[in-house]
Amino acid sequence: MGFALWSLLAGLLLILMALGGSVLARLPLSTAMLYVAVGLAVSPLGLDWVQAGPLTHTVLLERLTEVVVLVSLFTAGLKLTPGLKDKRWRLPVRLATLSMLVTVGGIAFIGWALLGLPPGAAVLLGGILAPTDPVLASDVQVHAPTDRDELRFALTGEGGLNDGTAFPFVMLGLSLLGLHETGGFAWRWFTVDLLWAVAGGLAIGAGLGHAVGRLVLHLRREHREAVGTDDFLSLGLIALAYGLALLLHAYGFLAVFAAGVALRRLVQAEGGGGKGTREAVEKAAAVPDKSAAEELAVDRKHAPAYMAHAVLGFNEQIERVGEMAAVVAIGALLWAVEWRHAQWWFVALLLLAIRPVSVMVGLAGTGLARPRRWLIGWFGIRGIGSLYYLMYAINHGLPPVLAAQFAALVLSVVVTSVLVHGISVTPLMAAYERRVARVR
Secondary structure (H helix, E strand, C coil): CHHHHHHHHHHHHHHHHHHHHHHHHCCCCCHHHHHHHHHHHHCCCCCCCCCCCCCCCHHHHHHHHHHHHHHHHHHHHHHCCCCCCCHHHHHHHHHHHHHHHHHHHHHHHHHHHCCCCCHHHHHHHHHHHCCCCCCCCHHHCCCCCCCCCHHHHHHHHHHHHHHHHCHHHHHHHHHHCCCCCCCHHHHHHHHHHHHHHHHHHHHHHHHHHHHHHHHHHHHHHHHCCCCCCHHHHHHHHHHHHHHHHHHCCCCHHHHHHHHHHHHHHHHHHCCCCCHHHHHHHHHHHHCCCHHHHHHHHHCCCCHHHHHHHHHHHHHHHHHHHHHHHHHHHHHHHHHHCCHHHCCHHHHHHHHHHHHHHHHHHHCCCCCCCHHHHHHHHHCCCCCHHHHHHHHHHHHCCCCHHHHHHHHHHHHHHHHHHHHHHHHHHHHHHHHHHHHHHHHC
């Protein structure tokens, strides 16, 4: 009966996703809030179908969150069309570097001074909670490759980059706790975990995204081969970029995001970004005519846009399924958290002070309007990425006492973020869109 009940629940959730998306988009609610409630319902606090805990199922949770984040990072990269010389890139780059540094520093100081954590644990907590989440932030991200809104571009790019740029701080925290080798005077951390892992991850992903995309386009245009394989192309490129980056001791998250960006840039460079081409591809995609789709897939002019459209569409669907699984898991973990370790003032301080201040510092001098900076500061959503880093730290030897404390701190931030950002995203973004429309 257990499998039948889980099958029933999964079916109901998937149908609800299909039928309720447009309704939830008009309400101050989010699908993530619903998934957390479902997770609570199936935990021992409700139906007692599953008894998972943040300290007992760490390997499974690390792998689940890892896969979900990877798909989301690749999807985010595919949505970003501007070239690297475009001035809009300065916003996410500054958010993922300078704002990231300020956030880690702020959390680490609070952890050391007010939570009584040792320095290494305080830095580790900063690295875990600093990145914004690319999975749960879809409502504030770029809607389509043609979306040129600065705010959405900044949040999408930040979510894609800072899940990778947080890794050096996680490794530094583990090193200070004696759980990772740093080398004398931290030379290994600086050269390998920081410089090489970041630069190498970006280079590996960009190179693979460009090379694989060009190979597929060549086979389709010149030989009418490799047609109808866009789903495999997407998953294969994610796995290839991630696996190669890890083997070369680079950050796989950055590699996967860079692969998505490179694939999109190749499409733009090959003429797949024109309005007429996009409209032809979208029209063909709306009508399930296999022969017409195959002709577009091998057409010299339309092949790039068709490939990008198919890959992005597939990834967005997989991303939604992954979000459902991961957030239901978060809800199912809450019964086992030792909430005596939670500090709700810390949650408020992070979301209402540390995040906004870090954004203001990071975007100082960019000329971005103050209302947009405040919105970016508010929508620093924490979620599945932070859960991944928590599981990564536990699986790399985080002491049980610290693991229990971190689980309470991290999950209190994540659940609060799901609730407050889920309630506020619809009215705030609607007001923002109206303001933009008036200006235009």
